Amino acid sequence: MFTHIVVGSNDIARSKKFYDAIFAAMDIPPSEIHENGRLVYAKHGVRFVVTKPINGKPATGANGGTIGFAAETPAMADAWYKAGKENGGEAIENPPGVRHTGIGSLYLAYLRDPDGNKLCIGCRVPE
Numbered sequence: 001m002f003t004h005i006v007v008g009s010n011d012i013a014r015s016k017k018f019y020d021a022i023f024a025a026m027d028i029p030p031s032e033i034h035e036n037g038r039l040v041y042a043k044h045g046v047r048f049v050v051t052k053p054i055n056g057k058p059a060t061g062a063n064g065g066t067i068g069f070a071a072e073t074p075a076m077a078d079a080w081y082k083a084g085k086e087n088g089g090e091a092i093e094n095p096p097g098v099r100h101t102g103i104g105s106l107y108l109a110y111l112r113d114p115d116g117n118k119l120c121i122g123c124r125v126p127e
Contacts, residue, residue, distance in 0.1 A: 004047040005067055007117045008059025012037055014088060014114050015050045021087040022111075022119075023048075025079035026069065061116025071123040074107040080121045081109040088114040098125055 009015040016039055020030040023041050031039040031050075039050040053059050071077040074096075081096050089111040096109035108122040 002046070004049060006049040006051060007067070007113070007115070008053045009050050009115050010052070010059050011114065012039065012050065012052065015039060018084065018087045018089055018114050019048075019050060021083035022080050022089070025076060025083045026071070026121075059115050061112065061118060066110075066118045066120050069119065069121040071107070071121045073123060074125065077107055077109045077121045077123060081111060084111040084113075084119070089119075092118070 012033055016031065016033060019039060019041060024030065026043075028041050028043050031041050034040060037052060041048045069080070071080065078096055081091075085091055091110075092112055093110040097107065099106050099108050105125045105127055106122045107125050108120055110118065110120050112118055
């Protein structure tokens with residue numbers, strides 16, 4: 001459905017620490033800081049990019065926006081959540097756990113990255 005997602009950052013080094021940690025929990029290798037100042041993480045042909053805004057204005061988190069990542073297991077979601085909290089992320093909403101939704105039972109965890117972007121990781125769990 002999409003080829004890439006881009007989020008803004010006011011501190012690329014701080015973002016690198018955070019995103020390297022949460023993506024390591026998902027078996028995604030760390031990013032280098034590319035010559036254009038961006039971080040690029042990739043898996044299965046999809047890219048997640050972290051960059052300072054091109055217009056030179058401060059990066060801000062999307063109000064009402066959430067970026068969701070797919071976990072293979074609840075244990076992967078827990079490792080992602082723990083890595084994020086230990087590397088500058090902010091725990092938000094309910095603690096990680098099962099939520100019963102209109103599309104079935106999901107194991108979900110939510111964080112804000114150091115720049116305020118709302119992130120979620122989740123996987124389906126048996127009813």
